[in-house]
Amino acid sequence: MRLHYTGDVGVDTLLSVEDIESAVRNLKKGKAAGVDNIVAEHVVNSHPCLIAHLKLLFQMMLLHRYVPNSFGTGIVVPLVKDKSGDLSSVVNYRPITLSPIISKIFESVLIIKYGMFLNVNDRQFCFRTGHGCNNAIFVLRNTTQCNRVL
Numbered sequence: 001m002r003l004h005y006t007g008d009v010g011v012d013t014l015l016s017v018e019d020i021e022s023a024v025r026n027l028k029k030g031k032a033a034g035v036d037n038i039v040a041e042h043v044v045n046s047h048p049c050l051i052a053h054l055k056l057l058f059q060m061m062l063l064h065r066y067v068p069n070s071f072g073t074g075i076v077v078p079l080v081k082d083k084s085g086d087l088s089s090v091v092n093y094r095p096i097t098l099s100p101i102i103s104k105i106f107e108s109v110l111i112i113k114y115g116m117f118l119n120v121n122d123r124q125f126c127f128r129t130g131h132g133c134n135n136a137i138f139v140l141r142n143t144t145q146c147n148r149v150l
Contacts, residue, residue: 014058014059014062014063014113015055015058015059015062015109015113016055017051017052017055019055019109019112019113020051020054020055020058020105020109021051022108022112023105023108023109023112024043024044024051024105025044026108027040027043027044027101027104027105027108028040029041029044032077032098033098033101034073034074034075034098034099034100034101034103035070035073035074035075035098035100036070036100036101036102038100038101038102039101040101042101043101043105054102054105057102058106058109061106067106070100070103071100071102071103071106072103073099073100074097074098074099074100075097075098076095076096076097076098077095077096077097077098078093078094078095079093079094079095079096080092080093081093081094
């Protein structure tokens with residue numbers, strides 16, 4: 001798809017209420033709150049005017065090219081990988097970051113609206129739909145086997 005720039009971008013063309021609603025609808029429920037102490041259920045069950053306010057906030061952030069520092073903060077929590085494993089071993093834990101819910105919505109809106117323009121390297125396995133560790137392990141094993149043959 002090719003874009004044709006025709007001048008100044010109007011505020012209302014950046015994001016739509018539907019973009020925000022879609023991002024809110026896709027929030028995972030039942031998850032822990034971030035540093036803002038807001039969970040997905042708070043936003044999902046809030047008054048519809050919150051969506052309009054979030055649209056205005058996100059549009060201003062895009063127009064002014066400014067993202068608040070608080071959007072990058074989070075609480076790092078260790079999660080046990082194997083509950084039957086050694087709970088005193090550091091390797092039996094993986095970290096997760098509890099991010100502010102508003103920043104999650106903003107990130108989701110950006111992906112919904114502009115994700116088609118993002119290029120991802122074919123060697124990127126994590127954080128891609130349909131890709132994961134199994135794909136990376138497969139490629140690694142095939143590469144090492146090919147190198148042994150040569």
